[in-house]
Amino acid sequence: MSQIDEQLRTELQRQGVWVTSMQDLYNWGRKNSIWPLQFGLACCAIEMIATAASRYDIARFGGEVFRPSPRQADLMIVAGTVTKKMAPQIVRLFNQMADPKYVIAMGACAISGGPFKQGYNVLKGIDRYIPVDVYIPGCPPRPEALLHAFMELQRKIDEQKLTGADKAEFLKPDQPSEFPVPRFGRHDLEPRANPNVFQPPVLER
Amino acid sequence: MSATIETLEAMERPPVSMASRLQGELLEVSMGPQHPSTHGVFRMNVALEGEIVRKLKPVFGYLHRNHEKIGENTSYLGSMPYTDRLDYFCSMTNNWAYALSVEKLAGIEVPERAEYLRVILAELTRLQNHASLLGFLLSDMGAWGTPLMYAFREREKILDLFESLAGSRMMCDYMRFGGCRVDPSDEWLAQAKQIAERFPKFLDEFEDLILGNEIVIGRTQNVGKLSAELAVNAGITGPMLRACGVNYDIRKVDGYGFYPRFKFRIPLGEHGDTYDRLMMRALEMRESVQILKQAFAQVQPGPVMNPKAKIRAFRPPVGEAYGHIEAPKGELGFYLISDGSPNPYRYRVRPPSFINLTILEDMCLGHTVADVMVILGSVDIVMGEVDR
Numbered sequence: 298m299s300q301i302d303e304q305l306r307t308e309l310q311r312q313g314v315w316v317t318s319m320q321d322l323y324n325w326g327r328k329n330s331i332w333p334l335q336f337g338l339a340c341c342a343i344e345m346i347a348t349a350a351s352r353y354d355i356a357r358f359g360g361e362v363f364r365p366s367p368r369q370a371d372l373m374i375v376a377g378t379v380t381k382k383m384a385p386q387i388v389r390l391f392n393q394m395a396d397p398k399y400v401i402a403m404g405a406c407a408i409s410g411g412p413f414k415q416g417y418n419v420l421k422g423i424d425r426y427i428p429v430d431v432y433i434p435g436c437p438p439r440p441e442a443l444l445h446a447f448m449e450l451q452r453k454i455d456e457q458k459l460t461g462a463d464k465a466e467f468l469k470p471d472q473p474s475e476f477p478v479p480r481f482g483r484h485d486l487e488p489r490a491n492p493n494v495f496q497p498p499v500l501e502r
Numbered sequence: 503m504s505a506t507i508e509t510l511e512a513m514e515r516p517p518v519s520m521a522s523r524l525q526g527e528l529l530e531v532s533m534g535p536q537h538p539s540t541h542g543v544f545r546m547n548v549a550l551e552g553e554i555v556r557k558l559k560p561v562f563g564y565l566h567r568n569h570e571k572i573g574e575n576t577s578y579l580g581s582m583p584y585t586d587r588l589d590y591f592c593s594m595t596n597n598w599a600y601a602l603s604v605e606k607l608a609g610i611e612v613p614e615r616a617e618y619l620r621v622i623l624a625e626l627t628r629l630q631n632h633a634s635l636l637g638f639l640l641s642d643m644g645a646w647g648t649p650l651m652y653a654f655r656e657r658e659k660i661l662d663l664f665e666s667l668a669g670s671r672m673m674c675d676y677m678r679f680g681g682c683r684v685d686p687s688d689e690w691l692a693q694a695k696q697i698a699e700r701f702p703k704f705l706d707e708f709e710d711l712i713l714g715n716e717i718v719i720g721r722t723q724n725v726g727k728l729s730a731e732l733a734v735n736a737g738i739t740g741p742m743l744r745a746c747g748v749n750y751d752i753r754k755v756d757g758y759g760f761y762p763r764f765k766f767r768i769p770l771g772e773h774g775d776t777y778d779r780l781m782m783r784a785l786e787m788r789e790s791v792q793i794l795k796q797a798f799a800q801v802q803p804g805p806v807m808n809p810k811a812k813i814r815a816f817r818p819p820v821g822e823a824y825g826h827i828e829a830p831k832g833e834l835g836f837y838l839i840s841d842g843s844p845n846p847y848r849y850r851v852r853p854p855s856f857i858n859l860t861i862l863e864d865m866c867l868g869h870t871v872a873d874v875m876v877i878l879g880s881v882d883i884v885m886g887e888v889d890r
Contacts, residue, residue, distance in 0.1 A: 335538050338588035339565055339886055340672060342542070350654035365538035383564045386535055392774055412584065415575075416568030437590075437672060 317429045320459045322489075327371075327397070328359075328375060328454040332449070334370035335363035336390065339377025340405040341437040348440040360446050367393040372450070374443075375429075378406035378413055379420040381486050385478050391427045392475040397467040401430045401446050426491035427476055503811035528556060531871070535564045539642040539875045542885030546862075546874065553870045558863040562856075562889055571888040573849035578604055578679070578816050580851065584601040585836075586673040588851065591631045594623040594664070595675035595829040602758060602837035603825030604679045608818035610811050615804040617760045622694065622797050623664075623676065624759075624827070625790040629701060630660040631830035632783040632790075633708075635882050639780060640712060642879040643721050649712055656704050663694050680811025691798065698794040705787055713784060726865040726877035729774060736861045740832025740854050741786060742881060745771035745778040752828040759827075764796045779880040817844055831855050831882050842848040851890060855883040 301316060309316050318327075337345060349355045349363065364370045367390045379387060391400070402423055405411030410421040423429065430453060431446040438446075457465035466472050476494065479486040490497070534545035545562035549557035569588065573581040585600045586593035598620050605612065612620075637653030661671045667686050668674035676683050712718060728738070730746040743750055751763040751768045769785035771778030779834075818840045826835035832854025839848040857880050866874050 319796075336536055339567075340587055343590055343672065346650075347654060347658070350658075351651040352655065352658045365536075369534075378565060378567050380564060380566055383535060390536055405767070412587070413572070414565040416572060418566050418568055421785055439671065 319482055323459060324455050324457060328451040330362070331358075331360045331372050331399070331450065332362045332364050332370050332455075333374050334367055334390065334394070335365045336373065337376050338379065338383065339406065341376035341407070344437045344440055345374055345376045345403065345443060348443045353444065354439040355444065355447065358444065358451065358471060360447055367391075368395060370394055371397065372399045372401065374401045374403050375407040375423045376403040376437075378411065379423050380418050381420055381481075382418070384420045384423070384426060384486060385480065387423065388426045388476055388478045390464045392478070396474050397454075397457075397472040399450055400427055400431045401431045401433065401443075401450065402436055402444060403433050403446070405424065408432050408434065420486070422495075427491075428481060428494050505669075527551065533874070534561075535541065539638075539879065541638065541878065541883050544878075544883065544885055544888070546878075548871060548874065550871055553872075555866050555869055555871060555874060557873070558866050560859060560862055565885045565889040567890065570849050570851060574846055577844045578818070578846065579813060581846075582677070583673065583675045586675055588853070588890065589829065589831065589834070589883055589884045590672055590819070591634060592627045592764050592830050593672060593674045594620075594627040594676060594825060595834065597674065598624055598759075599827045599829065599834045600826060600836050601677040601679055602827060603823050603838050604818065606680065606825050607821060607823035607838050607840055608816075610680040611808055612681055613805045613808055614760075615685075616803060616806045616808075618797055618801040619682050619686065619806060620677065621759055621761065621764070622794060622801070623667075623674075625797070626660050626663065626694065626698070628790045628830045629698075629787055630657040631882075632787050633657055633704075635879075636708070636712075636780065636783055639876070641880040642875045643718065645712070645718075650710060652704070652711075656701065659697050663690070663697065666690060666693075678807065678811070679811065679816065680808035681850065682806045685806045691801065693792070695794075695798040698791055698798070701791050702788065703773070705791075709784060718780075719777065721873075721876055722780055722880075723775055724773070725776045725869060725873050726880065727773065727775045728865055732861060732864060733774070737857050737861065738861065739830070740828070740858065740882075741782040741828070742779055742832065742858050744768065745782045746774035747772055752826060752833055756826065758825075760797075761793075763800070766791045766793050776876055776880045779800075781805055783882075815844070817842060822848075826852065829854055831884070831887070832858055851887075853887040853890065855881075855885075855887040856889075859883055859888060 306316050337411045347353060349361060355361050371377055402408050406413060407423050410419050413419045414421055431449050433442050434440055474492055521522045529550045531548045531550055533548055533564045534540040535543040545561040547559040547561060548555055554590040569584055572584060585596040588596045633653040633656050637650035640649035664674050665671045667690060668676040727745055730748050733743050734748060745768050749768060749770055754768060766789045769782055771782055820840055820842045822839045823834055824837045826833050834854055835852035841847040865877050
């Protein structure tokens with residue numbers, strides 16, 4: 298497996314024999330064909346389209362296959378303001394995605410509510426309900442920032458272990474793959490956050 | 503109006519009674535809010551008989567971000583960045599409409615150079631909005647990718663101009679009450695002129711490639727017809743209204759800014775179908791290029807900001823004002839009531855996308871479900887403006 302001697306490996310490569318481990322091969326394949334969910338919420342979605350379009354060309358990183366169906370997608374780019382009307386649908390979409398699945402919170406609104414945080418109808422960050430892998434600040438983030446987030450996600454996927462005690466979360470049988478969908482309560486979404494995913498920061502006085 | 507209310511009630515009844523009313527089996531489909539071609543988080547509840555749309559109920563509010571309420575709790579200038587996020591394709595025209603209403607409210611004069619810059623930026627915005635709209639519309643029709651790539655190639659050039667001027671690609675926040683924020687250099691103007699002059703080349707290429715295409719014609723002609731009478735009664739504005747043959751363009755009618763100084767024509771449609779709406783955008787872009795050429799020839803050096811305009815601690819006198827402009831999507835207006843305090847007492851946006859969307863059902867009835875996407879695409883909506 299991964300205990301192969303590094304020198305022997307380079308020596309073999311010089312002779313035209315490429316030795317790898319199952320984990321490296323698996324992660325190499327996964328990280329270079331991330332299929333995002335074609336799903337835009339607000340202004341950031343336009344920058345997401347610009348990233349996929351001619352100048353920035355996300356296809357260079359293997360992420361150009363935007364799938365409209367969550368069943369076929371690996372990555373959800375939460376691009377825009379999440380309102381309280383939309384949040385249940387987003388959690389439901391995330392639940393419908395197959396494991397392993399990743400989330401990029403794109404822009405200030407998806408991270409924290411952004412400029413619209415004071416609004417009564419705006420969710421203060423999608424990380425209250427679903428786990429987020431990469432956050433990109435900006436309003437909206439430039440396409441380069443989204444590409445950077447994409448590369449960070451690729452690095453994260455590359456480092457995930459398939460076996461052992463520190464194996465990737467999605468391989469552990471007791472890890473949830475679905476998250477409870479919030480419902481409309483009398484004043485706000487109920488629950489207001491998923492305590493397994495999000496703990497409000499403790500203010501130190 | 504009573505007919506519409508009856509329709510909505512019928513949608514809420516259980517499907518059995520609806521089916522008996524129409525003597526056919528109806529299938530209810532919820533399209534959206536996550537749908538590849540609903541242009542954002544828009545949802546349509548469609549009742550289908552076979553593939554034919556019999557009823558359509560739009561569901562809004564998935565992107566309601568409290569724009570107007572925030573505007574009433576923020577200072578006048580503080581709302582300017584929020585207007586960028588209304589129609590996020592056209593931040594410059596949103597800025598202009600808002601600045602125009604506040605200037606009316608407080609009676610602020612705008613220097614000549616600033617007026618020219620506003621026209622230049624608004625027409626550049628129109629170019630990039632219409633180009634991307636055509637790209638999106640064609641990808642809704644099934645020309646997946648290629649037209650959008652061409653459109654975004656041109657859009658990026660214009661966004662580069664915006665970025666070098668205002669510091670941001672999309673959220674420009676460029677206009678101020680009584681002028682513009684920064685003065686562009688001569689190099690910027692030369693570059694913008696070059697881009698505007700080369701734009702017809704893209705239009706020729708695009709029209710050759712796509713607008714004469716048999717499939718495009720088949721998918722758009724006689725689809726989603728809108729009569730001039732209904733369009734006027736429903737308050738439709740912008741290219742959608744002009745596609746029905748109604749000659750109404752606020753640039754001509756109201757003559758805000760320096761538009762009366764320019765020579766340009768208003769393209770008008772005949773049939774009011776999707777093809778006319780599509781062509782309207784293509785023709786308007788050519789007229790925008792004409793306006794830009796004249797503006798670049800006429801613009802003179804000078805101040806871009808009225809020195810008497812007060813930016814900090816700005817309190818307009820008690821009163822109300824409505825300023826409207828011809829945004830790329832239609833009439834964009836801001837209605838402001840001032841009670842003399844630093845915040846507006848009432849802040850209301852007249853969004854063109856939202857009002858143009860109200861007759862979606864009338865246009866879609868009797869067409870197939872695949873045509874609904876094309877008709878919706880030709881309305882040119884941006885959810886940030888529809889839901890605010």
